[in-house]
Structure formats: structure tokens, C-alpha cells
Amino acid sequence: MTDSMVSIRNVSKSFGSFVAVDDVSFDIRPNEFFALLGPSGCGKTTLLRMIAGLETTTEGEIFIDGEEMSTVPPNRRPVNMVFQSYAVFPHMSVEDNVAYGLKVAGHPRNEIAPLVAEALDMVQLPGLAKRKPDQLSGGQRQRVALARALVKRPKVLLLDEPLSALDAKLREHMQLELAHLQQRVGITFIIVTHDQDEALSMADRVAVMESGKIRQIDEPGTMYENPTNRFVADFIGRVNLLDASVTSTPGTDVVVAIDGIGAVPVPKAASASGKVCVAVRPEKIAVSKTEPEDTAIRARGRISDWAYYGDVSTMYVQIGGTRLSVLIQNETRETMNSLDIGDDVWVTWSPTDTLILDT
Amino acid sequence: MADTTAPAAPPARPAATRGWFRRRAQEPLAYGKRLWMRVFLFMTFALLYAPIITLVIFSFNDSRRNIVWRGFTLKYYERAWNNDGLFEAFVNSLTIAVVCTIFATIIGATVGLTLWRFRFPFKGAYEGFMALPIVIPEICMGVAMLVFFARIGWPTGMPWPFNLGSITIAHIAFSFPFVAVVVRARMAGFNRELEEASRDLGASEWQTFTGVILPYMRPGLIAGALLAFTLSLDDFVITFFTSGPDTVTFPVKVYSMVRFSVTPEVNAASTVLIVITMIATIIAMRLQAPHKTE
Numbered sequence: 117m118t119d120s121m122v123s124i125r126n127v128s129k130s131f132g133s134f135v136a137v138d139d140v141s142f143d144i145r146p147n148e149f150f151a152l153l154g155p156s157g158c159g160k161t162t163l164l165r166m167i168a169g170l171e172t173t174t175e176g177e178i179f180i181d182g183e184e185m186s187t188v189p190p191n192r193r194p195v196n197m198v199f200q201s202y203a204v205f206p207h208m209s210v211e212d213n214v215a216y217g218l219k220v221a222g223h224p225r226n227e228i229a230p231l232v233a234e235a236l237d238m239v240q241l242p243g244l245a246k247r248k249p250d251q252l253s254g255g256q257r258q259r260v261a262l263a264r265a266l267v268k269r270p271k272v273l274l275l276d277e278p279l280s281a282l283d284a285k286l287r288e289h290m291q292l293e294l295a296h297l298q299q300r301v302g303i304t305f306i307i308v309t310h311d312q313d314e315a316l317s318m319a320d321r322v323a324v325m326e327s328g329k330i331r332q333i334d335e336p337g338t339m340y341e342n343p344t345n346r347f348v349a350d351f352i353g354r355v356n357l358l359d360a361s362v363t364s365t366p367g368t369d370v371v372v373a374i375d376g377i378g379a380v381p382v383p384k385a386a387s388a389s390g391k392v393c394v395a396v397r398p399e400k401i402a403v404s405k406t407e408p409e410d411t412a413i414r415a416r417g418r419i420s421d422w423a424y425y426g427d428v429s430t431m432y433v434q435i436g437g438t439r440l441s442v443l444i445q446n447e448t449r450e451t452m453n454s455l456d457i458g459d460d461v462w463v464t465w466s467p468t469d470t471l472i473l474d475t
Numbered sequence: 476m477a478d479t480t481a482p483a484a485p486p487a488r489p490a491a492t493r494g495w496f497r498r499r500a501q502e503p504l505a506y507g508k509r510l511w512m513r514v515f516l517f518m519t520f521a522l523l524y525a526p527i528i529t530l531v532i533f534s535f536n537d538s539r540r541n542i543v544w545r546g547f548t549l550k551y552y553e554r555a556w557n558n559d560g561l562f563e564a565f566v567n568s569l570t571i572a573v574v575c576t577i578f579a580t581i582i583g584a585t586v587g588l589t590l591w592r593f594r595f596p597f598k599g600a601y602e603g604f605m606a607l608p609i610v611i612p613e614i615c616m617g618v619a620m621l622v623f624f625a626r627i628g629w630p631t632g633m634p635w636p637f638n639l640g641s642i643t644i645a646h647i648a649f650s651f652p653f654v655a656v657v658v659r660a661r662m663a664g665f666n667r668e669l670e671e672a673s674r675d676l677g678a679s680e681w682q683t684f685t686g687v688i689l690p691y692m693r694p695g696l697i698a699g700a701l702l703a704f705t706l707s708l709d710d711f712v713i714t715f716f717t718s719g720p721d722t723v724t725f726p727v728k729v730y731s732m733v734r735f736s737v738t739p740e741v742n743a744a745s746t747v748l749i750v751i752t753m754i755a756t757i758i759a760m761r762l763q764a765p766h767k768t769e
Binding site: 169199200216 | 672
């Protein structure tokens with residue numbers, strides 16, 4: 117139990133016959149920025165609310181800083197939460213909102229004011245202390261919610277989809293700011309999100325959840341490059357998932373036969389036999405009009421579709437019955453003119469960029 | 476907006492559409508500029524307020540008969556003030572209304588909160604029965620109350636203000652559902668995350684109630700209290716069945732006076748009542764208005 121700030125032990129939660137969280141166990145380290153990532157309805161918010169004490173656990177235990185929490189009501193837990201709707205009290209000024217948690221805890225009046233000012237400074241909201249929430253923008257309201265939680269100096273800060281209501285530019289800005297803030301205050305952050313960019317860019321470690329279960333917990337880089345199962349590979353980023361079957365296992369390699377591409381040698385995965393799933397990320401694939409030399413994996417196909425995004429384009433290459441998506445950087449202004457729909461091209465990628473996953 | 480800023484001059488209109496019957500381009504929501512809408516508005520206001528304005532004007536009429544204008548006077552206000560029976564009825568009505576408002580607001584708010592907050596067996600049935608006094612004909616309520624107080628042997632002939640007890644109870648009984656309905660409607664828009672945020676920030680259930688839920692509920696409470704006050708103040712039917720000879724309220728008194736003749740005295744007293752209700756409404760609306768930030 118040492119070196120763990122939050123410890124989830126065999127926690128389950130059911131609502132009637134629906135199991136929202138299914139026997140989950142993991143640890144969150146002190147000062148970690150931890151992300152719970154998953155599609156909607158996967159149980160990530162329920163898990164967060166159980167840590168906050170807003171839901172009871174059906175089974176299992178939650179420890180915060182070594183203390184078992186099942187009998188501790190939410191107002192006595194050393195955690196604070198930033199709600200998805202921000203839940204800024206509409207009848208109070210910004211200042212009163214931030215002071216609320218200190219006031220109900222019985223802090224003396226003269227101690228509250230400097231703490232509130234400091235918290236507002238921390239989230240870069242000085243000068244708005246007297247405003248009412250309806251005079252604030254969405255981003256400002258979120259900063260109020262953040263200051264209100266941080267002023268309590270919690271051991272763990274919980275964030276429930278904190279950026280989902282902001283527009284894209286502001287979201288990107290807040291991602292960086294939250295990460296910096298976490299480093300500055302040195303509090304454990306747990307963020308719930310369905311946005312993989314958010315999780316990958318901010319978190320030290322990410323847990324991917326699916327229908328109440330944890331599918332993988334890893335650092336963002338490991339999660340992206342070495343997903344352990346098909347769901348994680350598919351959920352995080354874009355991926356080509358190809359059906360294949362193992363034909364032989366010479367030495368450290370596995371030879372798999374992929375429809376339309378043929379036999380391909382791939383570094384050995386743990387339990388590769390029979391029918392498998394081969395995963396390769398679109399940006400790892402190269403496209404050329406001329407036949408490439410000395411590459412282990414190559415195939416000839418025809419460009420069937422093209423999606424242009426400005427900085428990058430996604431090209432779909434049809435190889436027999438298999439459709440591969442390929443991400444190309446529009447490195448020069450001419451890049452998009454050099455290839456077109458209907459062109460015959462060669463696609464290649466390296467065996468080390470290929471993953472074998474259980475189907 | 477777009478048509479007013481169009482730079483090009485409109486093409487010349489055919490002669491037939493000029494003048495009075497010319498169709499002008501209308502702004503989409505500017506109904507106030509349309510003739511039929513103005514007529515409709517005027518008629519609504521006339522129907523609503525002409526009787527009241529007439530009543531107020533004739534309270535200043537210097538004539539025993541309330542038909543022809545004979546000059547301005549305040550003597551009927553003086554006479555109404557000095558009419559002991561009328562004055563007593565007036566004080567009775569105000570006393571009942573104030574007590575009824577306090578109790579009806581507390582009970583109604585509690586019921587409204589319960590219905591909003593909790594789930595329990597037979598909640599739908601409970602809600603239906605609770606709202607029954609709103610739909611039951613007043614005459615039935617009145618008779619029921621009369622029978623009820625006679626059956627339990629409610630003591631009569633007590634000193635003022637205790638002799639008003641039965642009327643007050645009857646008024647609370649029919650006005651608290653209105654408060655409950657208003658409070659419940661208000662709470663339906665409450666974001667439950669506010670309550671959770673308060674708990675999460677360390678507040679107890681009671682601190683959450685007084686610090687977050689009650690401030691949100693306040694406009695509903697004020698509206699409900701105002702409703703209860705006016706319902707109690709002008710109720711005739713139910714009061715008529717529960718009042719005795721020594722517990723006459725203002726509406727009952729006016730009714731007995733009008734049976735002989737409609738004198739300007741009645742007009743004067745009614746005008747005072749209207750002014751009191753208007754002042755109460757204005758105060759309530761002031762309290763309800765969001766605070767201006769400095």
C-alpha cells in the first residue's frame with residue numbers, strides 16, 4: 117500500500133441488473149496525472165464518483181492515502197472534484213464560490229481572503245472576483261470550478277470531462293495549462309475523458325476502460341505503440357486491423373498470412389497461433405508510385421478514396437479484399453497533387469511496426 | 476434588419492398597391508406594429524382593467540348611489556375606516572392571510588421538496604391527492620370543512636385571534652398545494668451537480684440545504700407565498716362555510732353589505748385591499764429580482 121495515493125481493490129458497482137463497474141483493481145501513485153479513458157457508458161465516471169464518495173461501491177474497497185473510504189461521506193474525503201457542468205453556484209460571486217469550501221469547513225474569515233486570492237491567481241482569474249457566474253464565459257467558469265476545488269488543498273483532484281464543453285482551440289490551451297498546473301501544485305489528478313488526445317497529451321498514465329472493465333493501464337506512449345488488445349488498439353488513435361492466420365514460427369519471428377498481401381514476417385508476440393489480428397497504424401505506412409526495394413512488407417493496390425485535412429491526408433488503398441488507410445503528411449504544397457484517386461501505388465511498412473493482437 | 480439596410484431603391488410599385496392598403500415588408504417578430512394585434516391587446520386590457528378602474532374611480536364619487544359621477548370626495552374612505560364591522564373584518568382577513576401564508580409556505584415547500592427529492596412507494600398517488608384541493612370545487616371544500624369542524628367539535632367563541640383558527644386552518648389546507656406545485660416546478664430546473672459540488676467541498680447536508688438549495692428555491696418560495704397570501708385574502712366560498720357571526724372576513728362582510736346596496740364605502744375598502752395586494756406583489760418582485768452588481 118506504500119507509494120499509492122488511490123488504491124482501488126476489486127471494486128464493482130451495479131445499478132439494478134446493470135453492472136457499471138466490474139471488479140476493477142489498480143493503484144494511482146502520488147503526484148500522478150492519471151487518466152480514465154473510455155467510450156461513454158464504460159463506467160469511468162461512475163468509478164470517479166465512487167472515489168469522490170458520490171456513489172457507494174457495491175463491492176470492493178477504495179483507499180485514499182492508505183485510508184479505507186467506504187464509511188466516509190463525500191464531505192469528509194480528502195478529494196475534490198471539478199464537475200462536468202462545472203456546478204459553479206449561480207447565486208454566489210466568483211469570490212464566494214471559491215471561498216465556499218473554506219467557509220463551510222469553519223476557516224476564520226481573515227484566513228479565507230488571502231487563500232481565495234491565491235487560488236484565483238493560480239488559475240489566472242484575478243480581477244473577476246466580484247463577478248457573478250452568469251457574467252463569465254465557459255472557460256472562466258471552469259477556472260472558477262478549478263480554483264474552488266484547489267483552494268481546499270485536496271490530496272486528489274478529480275476532473276470529470278473538464279474540457280468537453282470548451283471549443284477546440286481553448287481545449288488545446290487548457291490541456292497544457294492543466295498539465296502545468298498539476299506539476300506546480302503537486303496534487304494527484306484523476307481525469308475522466310472520452311477524448312484520447314486529452315488523455316495522451318496530459319496524463320502520466322492512462323487506463324482504458326470498456327464496459328466496466330479496465331483493458332489496459334500504461335503510459336501514453338506504450339499505450340499507443342503497444343496496445344495489448346484489439347479494443348485498445350482500435351480505441352486509441354486510428355489503426356488498420358487486418359485478419360490473418362499464423363503459418364509458421366521461424367526463430368524470433370512469426371509469419372502471418374494477410375488477405376491480399378500475403379505472407380509477412382512479424383516479431384513474435386506472446387501467444388500467436390491460428391487466427392490472429394494484425395494491427396498497423398496508418399502513419400507507419402509509406403506510399404510510393406515506384407516499386408520500393410528491400411522492404412519486408414509490401415503490396416500493390418489502388419487509391420480508392422482520399423480525405424484531405426490540410427496538414428495531413430488520409431488515403432485509402434484497396435489491396436484485393438483489404439482496405440488500408442494510410443496517413444500522409446502534406447509536407448509540401450505539392451504533396452497532394454502527386455497522387456490521385458485511381459492511381460496504382462505500392463504500400464510498404466516495417467515488420468517492427470506491425471503488432472499481433474488476439475482477436 | 477436586412478431590409479432596412481438594402482441599398483438599392485425598390486422598384487416602383489403598381490398604382491393599386493399604393494396608399495392605405497400598401498403592404499409593407501414587416502420585421503418577422505414585430506407583431507406590436509400590426510393593427511389586429513394592437514386591437515387585441517387593447518381589448519384584453521380593457522376587459523381586465525375597466526371594472527377595476529371603475530371601482531377605484533367611484534370610490535371617490537360624492538354620491539350615495541354608485542351610478543352617476545357627482546364630484547370628488549374622500550368621505551367614503553373616512554366612513555369605511557370608521558365602520559367598525561368593516562374594519563374588524565379587514566383586520567381579520569389580514570391576520571388570517573399572514574398566518575396562512577407562513578404555514579402554507581412552510582408546509583408547501585416541504586411537500587414540494589419531498590416530491591422533488593425523494594422516491595417512495597405510491598409517490599404518484601401521494602402527488603395526486605396532494606394536488607386535489609387545487610381542482611376540487613371550492614363549494615365542496617367549504618362544505619367538507621364545515622362538516623369536519625362540526626364533527627370534531629372545534630371550540631367556538633374563543634377570544635380574538637384564536638377564534639380565527641378554523642378559518643386559518645381551512646385556508647392553509649387549500650393554499651399549501653399551490654405553494655408545493657410552484658416550489659416543485661422551480662426545483663425541477665435545479666442542477667443536482669450543485670448539490671454534489673457542495674457536499675464535495677465539505678458541506679454537510681444541512682449546510683448544503685441552506686447554502687445552495689434554499690437560495691435556488693427562493694424565487695419559488697416567494698411566488699408561492701404570494702399566491703397563498705392572495706388566495707387567503709380574497710377567498711369567499713370556503714370562508715363563508717367556516718366563519719361564524721364573530722369571525723367575519725372582508726370578502727364575507729362585503730358580500731353582506733352589497734346585499735343591501737353597493738355603496739362607495741365598499742368601493743373604498745376594496746380599493747385599499749387592491750393597493751395592499753399590489754404593494755405586497757411589488758415587494759415580492761423586488762425581492763425576487765436578481766441583485767444588481769455594483
